[in-house]
Amino acid sequence: MKIKRYIFLLFIIAAGSVILAQEATEEPEPIEPVMELLFLKDTDGKINLSASLVNYVNRQPVPLPGLEVAFYAGEDSLVSLGRVLTDNDGLATVVLDDIENLPSGPDGIRYFAEYEGNDDIWPAEYEVYIMDVNLDMKLELVDDVKSVTLRAWSIIDGEEVPVADEDIYVYVDRMFMDLPIGEDFLDENGEFTMEMPDDIPGDPEGNIEIIARFNEHYLFGTVENRQVMQWGVPTQYDTVAAQRTLWTQIAPIWMIVTLTILLTGVWSHYIYVVISLFRVKRLAKKEKMNNLV
Amino acid sequence: MNNTELQNSLLNKFKPVLETTSTRWYVTFAVLIVVFGWGIFGLIKQITGGHIVTGMRDNVVWGVYIVNFIFFMGLSYAGALVSGVLHLFNSEWRKPIIRMAELITVISLIIGPFYILFCIGRLDRLHFLFIHPRIQSPISWDVIGIVTDLFGCFLYLYLSFIEDFALLRDQKEIKLPNWRVKIYKWLALGYTGTPHQKKIIHSARTIMSAMIIAIAIIVYSVLAWIFGVTLQPGWDSTIFGPYFVIAAIFSGSGLMIILMYIFRRLYKLEEYITEKHFINMGVLLLVVAAFYGYFTFCDYLTKWYGSVKINSQLIDKLFAEFNFMFFFANYIGIILPIVIVGIRRFRTINNITMASVIAVIALWVNRYIIVIPTLETPFLPIQDSREAWVNYTATWVEWSLMAAGVAIFIIMFKLASKFLPIISISEMTNEDHRTLKILE
Numbered sequence: 001m002k003i004k005r006y007i008f009l010l011f012i013i014a015a016g017s018v019i020l021a022q023e024a025t026e027e028p029e030p031i032e033p034v035m036e037l038l039f040l041k042d043t044d045g046k047i048n049l050s051a052s053l054v055n056y057v058n059r060q061p062v063p064l065p066g067l068e069v070a071f072y073a074g075e076d077s078l079v080s081l082g083r084v085l086t087d088n089d090g091l092a093t094v095v096l097d098d099i100e101n102l103p104s105g106p107d108g109i110r111y112f113a114e115y116e117g118n119d120d121i122w123p124a125e126y127e128v129y130i131m132d133v134n135l136d137m138k139l140e141l142v143d144d145v146k147s148v149t150l151r152a153w154s155i156i157d158g159e160e161v162p163v164a165d166e167d168i169y170v171y172v173d174r175m176f177m178d179l180p181i182g183e184d185f186l187d188e189n190g191e192f193t194m195e196m197p198d199d200i201p202g203d204p205e206g207n208i209e210i211i212a213r214f215n216e217h218y219l220f221g222t223v224e225n226r227q228v229m230q231w232g233v234p235t236q237y238d239t240v241a242a243q244r245t246l247w248t249q250i251a252p253i254w255m256i257v258t259l260t261i262l263l264t265g266v267w268s269h270y271i272y273v274v275i276s277l278f279r280v281k282r283l284a285k286k287e288k289m290n291n292l293v
Numbered sequence: 294m295n296n297t298e299l300q301n302s303l304l305n306k307f308k309p310v311l312e313t314t315s316t317r318w319y320v321t322f323a324v325l326i327v328v329f330g331w332g333i334f335g336l337i338k339q340i341t342g343g344h345i346v347t348g349m350r351d352n353v354v355w356g357v358y359i360v361n362f363i364f365f366m367g368l369s370y371a372g373a374l375v376s377g378v379l380h381l382f383n384s385e386w387r388k389p390i391i392r393m394a395e396l397i398t399v400i401s402l403i404i405g406p407f408y409i410l411f412c413i414g415r416l417d418r419l420h421f422l423f424i425h426p427r428i429q430s431p432i433s434w435d436v437i438g439i440v441t442d443l444f445g446c447f448l449y450l451y452l453s454f455i456e457d458f459a460l461l462r463d464q465k466e467i468k469l470p471n472w473r474v475k476i477y478k479w480l481a482l483g484y485t486g487t488p489h490q491k492k493i494i495h496s497a498r499t500i501m502s503a504m505i506i507a508i509a510i511i512v513y514s515v516l517a518w519i520f521g522v523t524l525q526p527g528w529d530s531t532i533f534g535p536y537f538v539i540a541a542i543f544s545g546s547g548l549m550i551i552l553m554y555i556f557r558r559l560y561k562l563e564e565y566i567t568e569k570h571f572i573n574m575g576v577l578l579l580v581v582a583a584f585y586g587y588f589t590f591c592d593y594l595t596k597w598y599g600s601v602k603i604n605s606q607l608i609d610k611l612f613a614e615f616n617f618m619f620f621f622a623n624y625i626g627i628i629l630p631i632v633i634v635g636i637r638r639f640r641t642i643n644n645i646t647m648a649s650v651i652a653v654i655a656l657w658v659n660r661y662i663i664v665i666p667t668l669e670t671p672f673l674p675i676q677d678s679r680e681a682w683v684n685y686t687a688t689w690v691e692w693s694l695m696a697a698g699v700a701i702f703i704i705m706f707k708l709a710s711k712f713l714p715i716i717s718i719s720e721m722t723n724e725d726h727r728t729l730k731i732l733e
Contacts, residue, residue, distance in 0.1 A: 088679070251428035259428060259437070262511070266441055269504050273448055276497040277482060280455070280490050284483025 028120075031055045033064055035124040037113045039221030045134075047096040049081065051113035053124065054090050063090030067121065072112040074103040081111075099132060108132065108219070130221045133163055137212040137225040139196075146196035146231050148182070150212045152223075153190050162190030166217065172200055173209035173226070202232020300460070300718055303565075307714040308467050310560060314711070322707060325700040332697020335690040336411065344414055346690045353668040353685035358412040360660045361695050364544070365405030365702075366439075366516055367537070367656070370509035371545015372397030373446060374538075375577075377506040380498065386573055388720045389565045392713075393552045395450045397545065398505075400705045402443050404698050411694055431519045438512035445508050449501040451480075455494060456719030459484040473712075513538050520663070526603040527596070527667040536588040540656060543581045547630075547652035550574050552706070554646040556715050565716055568642055575634040575645040578652060586627040589659075593623075607670045615666055618658050626655020 040048040051069045054061035069092040071081035084092035108131035117123030138149040152163040171178035182194040202208040213224040349356045376394035379387035426433040458481035514534035521533035557566045596604040611619045630648040633639045
């Protein structure tokens, strides 16, 4: 009976080992990366082209750092914009100061990013067509009302053409994310005007950064204009010294009292016990003396 | 001092151990020294190479060292609690095993704080803890607590040894080297067993047992508060103090049973450490396991039910990446001792010892899953960090120093049991008619 049990146990162990060994020797599948190309035109008119490379594990994106991404513009004859390694977030970014000389078609400029792949990671590519637009933001006080006026236009055949009926957003920069304060469609002149709220907390001088933005627009990508104005409520962020902090000069009184009582109680007993030990020794000496006498 | 019959019988029992040293003793000692030496080699690597040789990084700044610190301190406080309570309530069955509890207390308390030193990056600033203590900091409470506890435990241990020192000083049966007799003589403080001396020692021991129970509870609670007062997920809990104390008693009683088993076998003490002792300690283990399981359930239930995002992330992590450890520490480690001791059929010495081994290992794992997953679950997403910085894996240096800690624990126990009988002879002979009942 016992032998049968051992044989069964050995069989289980052997079967388990074989399965584990098979699993261990299986070649891992190459990673299938997912690429995305993000376009941002900033206040100075510079273009930030960012390619993100991620691998989806359990439907969660895991960045792929250290991979070389090549950026191009154009359709048939590609213009190289640069080659950049992805950072720890899996992002590779090129900054273009000027795009006037890039080949443009009826749908705008074609931007193209490519990762060539290797033995472990498959190749990936992504393209976007972006129409170049300009976004202007005018901040002015009109009869004590803080007014934000936006104007968007594109240059077609050397002429300014207003961008009409497109959705545009206005934000204020905050610590964790932008605070939306306005959204509307541009009118036929490519313009939008809104009144700025009065109650937005700013820095100690009342400065806030106002952002006008086409937000990942299907034609223009992300185009933004940022300006700092003293339109916020001046806010002092230095809080009054908190009572319970590790850097206060002295501990709370209750803590000092409790600790003193505890330590005095314990150590006084220790002292009593140590004195008792001396008493034992003294008694021994006394007894020795008595025996001698 | 006049020896009783039982006293002489015990002295004879321990005569070979105290008088001679076997080859097996030397071999195991040498093996332990090699393990300890390997740990020292790892420590030298760490000191010369810096903490980069460990798995600790910016995000997970505490690793196996802190786990070992909590674990050893827990064993120490449990030893103190068990021996203190048994002495204070004058439990007759305690007598053959109380010395083991006392030794666990002191030896663990010596080893535990070393792991803090291994963890500290700037040891050159260690003295700042003493010259610039900040009363508001739980770290300062811990330093004060450990120093107070260490002194108290040494005093308590010494008090329980005095009568045995005197006994060994006066006995003529065992041939001991002169230097050892001199040490016994010096440590015995001239104790001759007069009623007055006995009364003083008894009163001092009673005071110290009450003291070390209180200190053990306070100091281990302080250790728990180092975690509990922070706002970290998994740590910020009001029950961490009592939870840690119960967990400590759980591991301590487990270790007691393991040591009882080892010394019983090693020194052939079957007539002194009987099945009754194992069952009594097993029942203690069962009761504490039930409480420990209850606290664990309460802690995780409230965290899970609250659905605070960061707590949910932590619990998800525990059930995913740490699922085996979580299952082992919080299911097997609790249920198995309860089943083995709870069902009469399974309640044998071997089974109780096996349950204790599992309980002790499970408790260590429990400490691991308290420390590491929390540090791997920060409030803000970790940016621009390498994978190895976010997820902790202990290196060979850390494992070596852990093995060295276990080795030195055994070495100290071996040396202590060579120097003094592992059963308190004086305890066994004081109240002869009641003590003899143990042998019946």
